[in-house]
Amino acid sequence: MAVKINVTGEVVTAYLTGELDHHTAKEMREAVDNAVELNMPSLLVLDFSGISFMDSSGIGLVMGRYRNLQKTGAALHISGASPTIYKVLKLAGIEKLAKLEGDKQNG
Amino acid sequence: MVKNSFCMNFLSRSANEGFSRAVVSAFASQLDPTLEEINDIKTAVSEAVTNCIVHAYGDDGGKIYISAELYEDNTIKIKIRDKGKGIENVSQAMEPLFTTVGGERAGLGFAVMMSFMDSVKVRSTIGKGTSITMIKKLRHRFSVNG
Ligand SMILES: Nc1ncnc2c1ncn2[C@@H]1O[C@H](COP(=O)(O)OP(=O)(O)OP(=O)(O)O)[C@@H](O)[C@H]1O
Ligand SMILES: [Mg+2]
Numbered sequence: 001m002a003v004k005i006n007v008t009g010e011v012v013t014a015y016l017t018g019e020l021d022h023h024t025a026k027e028m029r030e031a032v033d034n035a036v037e038l039n040m041p042s043l044l045v046l047d048f049s050g051i052s053f054m055d056s057s058g059i060g061l062v063m064g065r066y067r068n069l070q071k072t073g074a075a076l077h078i079s080g081a082s083p084t085i086y087k088v089l090k091l092a093g094i095e096k097l098a099k100l101e102g103d104k105q106n107g
Numbered sequence: 108m109v110k111n112s113f114c115m116n117f118l119s120r121s122a123n124e125g126f127s128r129a130v131v132s133a134f135a136s137q138l139d140p141t142l143e144e145i146n147d148i149k150t151a152v153s154e155a156v157t158n159c160i161v162h163a164y165g166d167d168g169g170k171i172y173i174s175a176e177l178y179e180d181n182t183i184k185i186k187i188r189d190k191g192k193g194i195e196n197v198s199q200a201m202e203p204l205f206t207t208v209g210g211e212r213a214g215l216g217f218a219v220m221m222s223f224m225d226s227v228k229v230r231s232t233i234g235k236g237t238s239i240t241m242i243k244k245l246r247h248r249f250s251v252n253g
Contacts, residue, residue, distance in 0.1 A: 019125055021121075021124045021125065021153055021157065022121055022124060022157045022160065022161060023121035023122060023124045023125065025211065029211065053125075053128075053146075053149065053150075053153075054150075055150050055153040055154055055157065055216075055219065056154060056157075056212075056213050056215040056216045056218075056219050057157065057211075057212075059213040059215055060211045060212050060213045061211070063213055064210070064211050084143070084146045088150065088219065091203075091215055091218055091219060091222060092213055092215055
């Protein structure tokens with residue numbers, strides 16, 4: 001499985017692993033969306049620490065989840081983004097949609 | 108002067124996205140690139156190949172052609188070509204956030220290619236296909252300014 005889900009109270013954390021491209025995005029998206037539908041969290045955390053490669057399909061994944069969460073007013077955070085992942089996310093101005101936890105912010 | 112070159116073609120299948128960027132990055136590693144440079148090349152190739160699969164061919168399928176050349180001055184030139192539907196308005200397609208599919212696509216593929224490579228040239232003919240030529244000069248690892 002490319003996604004591990006952890007639910008703690010109203011927080012759903014999705015640990016994404018492997019390479020995130022157009023080929024793998026669909027399975028990851030479905031796993032995240034299922035967990036969100038099932039648990040109705042007030043906060044979704046997408047954890048990228050297990051992602052070794054990401055292209056703009058990853059931006060699409062983040063933006064798509066952000067749009068979905070807006071319907072219920074839930075927040076979106078991103079954690080564990082390596083400098084290479086951050087380099088791609090930055091192009092989309094993702095920090096305006098999702099709070100970046102850890103690394104970049106505190107480091 | 109050309110130091111080395113390769114070309115290959117493969118079917119328009121999403122499983123080949125990872126395969127093709129791995130091949131190009133393995134080839135580029137002859138120039139002793141930094142990890143960041145290798146990742147830039149991988150990401151740009153992934154964008155161009157994915158566009159062939161998603162936009163050029165869609166469900167029809169077809170072949171994707173990649174060729175690359177390494178030059179004495181530590182430059183790599185990568186050409187990615189399809190014989191798919193072509194792009195109607197290239198300059199519009201290259202604008203950040205422009206996409207003809209929406210939904211799960213951000214419209215940032217060209218923006219990624221342009222920011223990760225030194226130059227990106229697009230030639231496209233409706234009904235004939237599209238070719239993307241990308242160039243990147245790698246820094247000399249052992250230069251004084253390193
Ligand atoms: N090889 C191609 N053949 C036909 N159309 C293409 C091709 N490459 C790109 N396009 C067109 O250009 C548009 C912009 O491409 P770009 O890669 O920037 O964004 P995207 O693929 O739509 O989204 P993203 O790359 O962020 O997932 C596409 O939506 C598509 O209409
Ligand atoms: Mg694209």
